[in-house]
Amino acid sequence: MPLDERPARFQALFRAHYPAVLRKITLLIGERAAAEDLTQEVFLRLYRNPPEDLDRVGPWLHRVLTRIVYDHYRKSGRESSLAEKQLHQAMSEEQAHPSNETAVIQSWERDVVRSVLNKLSERDRQALLLKEQGYSHGEIAEALQVNPKIVGTLLMRASNRFKKNLLSEEALEL
Template sequence: MEHSAPDLFRQQFNEHYPSVRRKLIALIRDEAAAEDLAQETFLRLYRTPPDQPEAIGGWLHRVLTRLAYDYMDKKSRERALTQKQEQSMMAQPQAAPSNEEQVIDKGEQEQVREWLDSLPERDKQMLLLRYEGYSYAEIAEQLQIRQPQVGMMLRRAGERLKRHALKAEGAMSSE
């Protein structure tokens, strides 16, 4: 009797989940994150199983290792960004900005928002995600595009934003 795909998946899950979870905990040293990554590993198995079912152990190991390294890279970038922000805060004088500076900052933010709103929605989303610190892989996942396309698309979106800004400044200076 042949097993259905969900039965095979359940069997593979029950057999391999403990070792996948254990390896992830050993790699990233965070049990809650390891649970999440183990689930992501098996979600990928469910969506795109390996061509050779007998190689599932190696396939799972490769996937969990990639996910763990991506997770550690992301955490490393977050720590570096936090440290950079902390150093920046320590280096800056703690004087509160004047009302004039606040008005100018708000005006600049509104201007940038207008320029962003004039872009196509995907360009706008892409630039905002990158500004928020998302990686190319995360942007690709969010916008459902292939990762190799992200760099080129970001560059083009940035160029369009720059053209809008230059055009707007040119129109303001000619008034």
């Protein structure tokens, strides 16, 4: 196609196909503003690298818009993955290097928990600590030398005593 005909032909194709391309992309991604940007990208590709047969531009536009939408999803997936990694890293750094206020609060919480645990019987304290460390009921029963059938009840009662002592400890702090 001669260069002087190219802008007029492109404008005609743009006017004829823009609404359909925009509608398809909007349906695929659900965001009007992003769909408009992606539609512009489709038509930029048409202008820069038009197909050989401009009479069959419809299927060509459909292939291009499909690729652009896939690229959009791939890119947004990478961005959300990157954001999740950055959040995880920030949280890890906060745990590794807590602020002074956070360190003081964590120290206070540990002291309160130790104090409350020390008020429990040896068996209750061991049961709760083993459960917290991820031991199964069978392993807890073996360590405490009790019937495995009573471990659930033992843990529930120990937990209730812990909560009761914790509430009384917090009441004393106030």
